[in-house]
Amino acid sequence: MNFIHENFLLHSRTAENLYHSYACDQPILDYHSHLPPADIAANRKFANLFEIWLEGDHYKWRAMRANGVAEEFCTGNAAPYEKFAAWARTVPATIRNPLYHWTHLELKRYFGIDDLLDEHSGKSIWECANAALQNEELRTQGILKKFAVRMVCTTDDPCDDLAHHRAVAEAKPGFRMYPTFRPDKALLVNQPAAFNAWIARLERASNIAVTSLQTFLDAIKQRHDFFHSRGGRLSDHGIPYCHANPCSDREAEAIFAKARGGSAATATEHEQFASVLMLFFGNLDAARGWTKQLHLGALRSVNTRALKEIGPDTGFDTIGDWPQAEPLNKYLDLLQRENALPKMILYNLNPADNYVFSAALGSFQDGVTPGKIQFGSGWWFLDQKEAIEWQLNALSNNGLFSRFIGMLTDSRSFMSFPRHEYFRRVLCDLLGRDVEKGELPNDEKLLGAVVRDICFENARQFLGLEL
Numbered sequence: 001m002n003f004i005h006e007n008f009l010l011h012s013r014t015a016e017n018l019y020h021s022y023a024c025d026q027p028i029l030d031y032h033s034h035l036p037p038a039d040i041a042a043n044r045k046f047a048n049l050f051e052i053w054l055e056g057d058h059y060k061w062r063a064m065r066a067n068g069v070a071e072e073f074c075t076g077n078a079a080p081y082e083k084f085a086a087w088a089r090t091v092p093a094t095i096r097n098p099l100y101h102w103t104h105l106e107l108k109r110y111f112g113i114d115d116l117l118d119e120h121s122g123k124s125i126w127e128c129a130n131a132a133l134q135n136e137e138l139r140t141q142g143i144l145k146k147f148a149v150r151m152v153c154t155t156d157d158p159c160d161d162l163a164h165h166r167a168v169a170e171a172k173p174g175f176r177m178y179p180t181f182r183p184d185k186a187l188l189v190n191q192p193a194a195f196n197a198w199i200a201r202l203e204r205a206s207n208i209a210v211t212s213l214q215t216f217l218d219a220i221k222q223r224h225d226f227f228h229s230r231g232g233r234l235s236d237h238g239i240p241y242c243h244a245n246p247c248s249d250r251e252a253e254a255i256f257a258k259a260r261g262g263s264a265a266t267a268t269e270h271e272q273f274a275s276v277l278m279l280f281f282g283n284l285d286a287a288r289g290w291t292k293q294l295h296l297g298a299l300r301s302v303n304t305r306a307l308k309e310i311g312p313d314t315g316f317d318t319i320g321d322w323p324q325a326e327p328l329n330k331y332l333d334l335l336q337r338e339n340a341l342p343k344m345i346l347y348n349l350n351p352a353d354n355y356v357f358s359a360a361l362g363s364f365q366d367g368v369t370p371g372k373i374q375f376g377s378g379w380w381f382l383d384q385k386e387a388i389e390w391q392l393n394a395l396s397n398n399g400l401f402s403r404f405i406g407m408l409t410d411s412r413s414f415m416s417f418p419r420h421e422y423f424r425r426v427l428c429d430l431l432g433r434d435v436e437k438g439e440l441p442n443d444e445k446l447l448g449a450v451v452r453d454i455c456f457e458n459a460r461q462f463l464g465l466e467l
Contacts, residue, residue, distance in 0.1 A: 002114040004104050004105055009422075009425040012435070013432075014442065014447075018444075022448040023428055028148055028150065029463070031459060031463055032153055033152055033155070033409045034154070037156070037164035040144070041163075041168050043139045043141045044140045045139045046414075048129075049126055052138075053084075057413055060090075061075065069089075071310070073086035081126060085126075088117050088119055101385070102419070102422070104117065105422060107125065107129070109417075110132070113128060113129065141173050145174055150467045151175060151465055153178045153234055154179055156180055157182060157185070158220060159201040159204070165178070165231070179232045180232065180235065181227045183220065183237070184237060184238055186216075187277055189269065189273045190259075190270040192263060196259070196262070199216070202219050206218075212256075213249075221284060228290075232290075233463065235284075235290055237278070238295045239278075240298065241297070241322045243277075243327070244278075244328075245271055246272060252273055255269045255273045279340075283335075286335070287340070291344065294346050295347045295349070296346065296347065297350045298318075299318050325356045325360070328346070332344075332360065343369060343373075345376040349380055351387060357394070358375045358397070359398045362399060371404070374462070377406065377407050378390070385426050388423060403453075404454050404458060405462050406454045406455055406456070424451075427451065427455075431450075431451070
């Protein structure tokens with residue numbers, strides 16, 4: 001039997017039936033990704049397996065470094081095939097790492113390749129995949145259609161002109177691409193050079209001269225309105241923890257002026273200013289009926305030598321360990337007091353905080369919108385089988401598992417869409433085990449509807465985006 005077979009990860013008859021009857025044929029709503037909009041708009045054709053599979057993949061780079069592979073073959077100047085060959089040699093060492101599952105699931109689903117990847121099979125797999133990449137169905141738009149992606153949301157700076165989103169909307173390629181408003185750089189009063197450089201971009205994009213805190217907020221709102229006009233209905237923030245200690249308007253103005261003058265805000269000032277901005281963003285989203293996403297808990301660029309030599313987002317981030325409960329609940333409460341709590345998806349990166357997050361949701365549901373505050377799927381270090389189950393179990397014990405809006409790729413790679421299949425198999429196996437143990441009724445109608453909803457329907461209803 002091939003390693004990736006029809007019942008991969010499914011360990012009971014119930015799990016098999018739930019997956020094959022209710023999960024596997026559901027379309028995909030990929031409501032959070034980091035796919036380059038330009039590649040989708042241009043219907044990029046990948047020259048080789050390196051370009052589509054290894055280019056920019058920090059998951060693989062981390063594994064390769066751990067296997068003694070030199071940086072030249074990760075982010076360096078080695079030739080594409082040499083980098084691929086280094087990865088092929090590494091794959092056998094990834095046994096029990098989710099990369100082993102993902103690697104072979106992706107080879108199977110994109111290229112029909114059943115061989116296990118290693119240094120001996122690498123050459124033939126490289127040639128087979130490269131030949132397949134010449135076909136239309138493996139250009140970027142073909143990939144989205146192949147995997148029944150009805151909608152994909154990219155992650156975009158507020159200053160982006162969204163020209164690629166407009167081009168895709170006008171072309172009507174059979175799927176929708178929507179922008180997501182990610183204003184992280186608006187908080188950087190503790191890094192005045194980066195802050196002021198971003199404001200210069202904001203001024204050009206909004207056509208508003210930023211001369212005060214109020215004009216700064218006006219310019220941001222103008223961009224929020226622009227995203228809305230281009231179909232955007234989601235925002236996103238990558239922050240270590242919720243900022244929930246706002247200062248007065250006068251103090252915020254002083255902090256803003258200090259940063260504009262080139263002086264870095266102190267840690268306390270940064271926290272105060274970020275809190276003011278996060279409440280402002282919450283109000284913008286609530287007024288427009290958007291969904292706010294909070295990606296919390298990442299400790300970024302911990303290897304300062306690597307940061308200096310290679311740059312950010314190259315595989316040198318990790319899980320943070322900040323207190324989350326009080327700032328999270330305080331932030332939600334501050335928005336609730338202002339009647340400005342939007343629909344929200346909370347993503348946790350530290351598994352120790354799963355119950356903190358899943359319990360917080362119940363205090364802020366509104367009795368109107370089912371699952372208004374969502375405990376988002378496992379992400380980054382937690383988007384593998386074990387941690388997906390942890391997230392589902394915490395959600396089940398403290399909230400409504402049946403209202404969960406399911407999986408996303410959170411990826412820069414066009415090879416990541418099988419993560420939805422991976423999640424769906426884990427989901428069905430979890431339910432199948434419960435049935436086999438007598439902890440859930442063997443009611444196909446009930447469980448099949450839950451599986452279908454989590455895979456597709458809940459997200460469709462929750463996000464309210466045109467498909």
